[in-house]
Amino acid sequence: MTFAHPYFLLLLLLLPLFAWLKGKYGAESAFLYSSVQLVKPISGLSRSRAGRVLMALRWLSLALFIIAVAQPRLIRGEQNIRASGIDIVIAIDLSGSMASEDFMDEGRQVNRLEIAKKVLHKFVDERANDRIGLVAFAGRAYVASPMTLDHEFLKQNLDRLQLGMIEDRTAIGSGLTSALNRLRDLKSKSKIVILMTDGQNNAGKVPPLTAADAAHALHVKTYTIGVGTHGTAPFPAGVDPFTGQKVYQQVEVDIDEDTLQKIAEKTGGKYFRADNTQTLQKIYSEIDRLEKNEVEMKKFRQYEEIFPAVLACGLALLLSEIVLGQTIWRKLP
Numbered sequence: 001m002t003f004a005h006p007y008f009l010l011l012l013l014l015l016p017l018f019a020w021l022k023g024k025y026g027a028e029s030a031f032l033y034s035s036v037q038l039v040k041p042i043s044g045l046s047r048s049r050a051g052r053v054l055m056a057l058r059w060l061s062l063a064l065f066i067i068a069v070a071q072p073r074l075i076r077g078e079q080n081i082r083a084s085g086i087d088i089v090i091a092i093d094l095s096g097s098m099a100s101e102d103f104m105d106e107g108r109q110v111n112r113l114e115i116a117k118k119v120l121h122k123f124v125d126e127r128a129n130d131r132i133g134l135v136a137f138a139g140r141a142y143v144a145s146p147m148t149l150d151h152e153f154l155k156q157n158l159d160r161l162q163l164g165m166i167e168d169r170t171a172i173g174s175g176l177t178s179a180l181n182r183l184r185d186l187k188s189k190s191k192i193v194i195l196m197t198d199g200q201n202n203a204g205k206v207p208p209l210t211a212a213d214a215a216h217a218l219h220v221k222t223y224t225i226g227v228g229t230h231g232t233a234p235f236p237a238g239v240d241p242f243t244g245q246k247v248y249q250q251v252e253v254d255i256d257e258d259t260l261q262k263i264a265e266k267t268g269g270k271y272f273r274a275d276n277t278q279t280l281q282k283i284y285s286e287i288d289r290l291e292k293n294e295v296e297m298k299k300f301r302q303y304e305e306i307f308p309a310v311l312a313c314g315l316a317l318l319l320s321e322i323v324l325g326q327t328i329w330r331k332l333p
Contacts, residue, residue, distance in 0.1 A: 001075070001306075003070045004071035006070055007070075008069045008070040011066045012066055012067075054324060054325050061321065064314030064317065067307075072307055072310060073306055074306060085190065086127075086190045088131070088194065088291075089134070089179040089180075089183055090193075091175040091179045091193060091194070091195040092137075093227070094138045094166050095170045096138075096163065097112075097228075098113040100228065100251065101233070103277050104277060105277055111236075112198055113161070113163055115280065119281055120284075123288065124158075127151075129149075131148060132151065133183075134157055135175055135178045135179045136166065137166070137170075137172075137175030138168055139166060139170075139171055140174060141175045141177070142178070143182065144160075146182070170197060170200060171201065171203040173204050173205075173208040173209075175195060176222065183218065191218070192221050193267075194222075195225065197260070198227040198228045198253070198255060201259065209263065212262065212263040212267055213266065216267050223269045224261070224264045224269065224272070225260075226260055226271070226272070227274050228255055228274075228275065230275055231253060232253060233251055235250070235251040
């Protein structure tokens with residue numbers, strides 16, 4: 001057994017002192033007699049240990065509370081976790097054009113964000129040994145998830161991303177810059193940004209190629225993905241009031257492929273065009289194949305927390321002391 005906060009156990013050393021002080025300077029007796037022999041014949045008084053028992057319960061419950069604060073836990077063993085030394089930030093576009101439904105998933109027409117989430121889930125599952133972070137951008141860029149090996153937490157944050165969460169427009173340079181800031185101070189064998197967008201940079205204070213220069217200086221390889229079909233794409237324009245079905249209008253697909261290619265070239269990455277679900281899945285499979293590295297072993301201990309049980313015992317003793325003190329061992333006022 002070990003303790004998460006062992007320094008709290010030092011408080012146990014104070015309990016004997018407090019107990020001695022309470023016994024020396026405790027409350028005065030409710031009745032004072034010059035001699036107990038005067039009342040013994042009529043009351044049948046005998047020395048009782050009830051007070052000592054109640055006080056012992058009080059001090060023992062306090063000791064258990066202190067132990068619970070120190071957070072005792074059992075060591076259940078150690079687990080080896082492979083960490084690849086590769087850190088990845090995924091920057092995903094949440095601009096309004098990502099609502100275009102030019103992808104098919106199991107025979108169902110879906111928008112670009114929905115299919116991107118599904119493919120990213122699979123990619124994250126296949127990169128179990130990487131630290132991965134998530135950046136969402138539209139008119140501005142925000143951190144959706146910090147760098148983490150807890151991929152369930154990462155996927156929960158990915159699922160929370162919705163269109164309209166960020167003011168519209170497309171700030172590709174800001175999205176890449178925010179991703180670089182997550183990687184800048186990390187010590188790792190390889191740093192990667194995967195940037196997905198379906199438009200052109202029309203917002204933000206950082207030009208995309210300036211951000212690419214920063215990525216090159218920081219040795220961050222950037223893979224860029226242009227999401228969307230060629231030509232035009234169906235964009236939901238509302239719901240037909242008579243049929244209840246979606247109404248679509250065809251909008252031009254306007255991906256700045258030239259800029260995305262230059263970002264990839266400057267950083268040693270690669271540009272991909274994802275115009276259907278199968279292609280997008282193959283892109284992530286290729287990135288997964290390209291970015292392999294030697295693994296290093298990290299050892300983690302597995303703990304079983306037992307402080308709730310200790311706390312429950314302390315509460316039980318305190319409750320017993322209160323109940324006994326107010327019933328069968330009730331004291332004179």
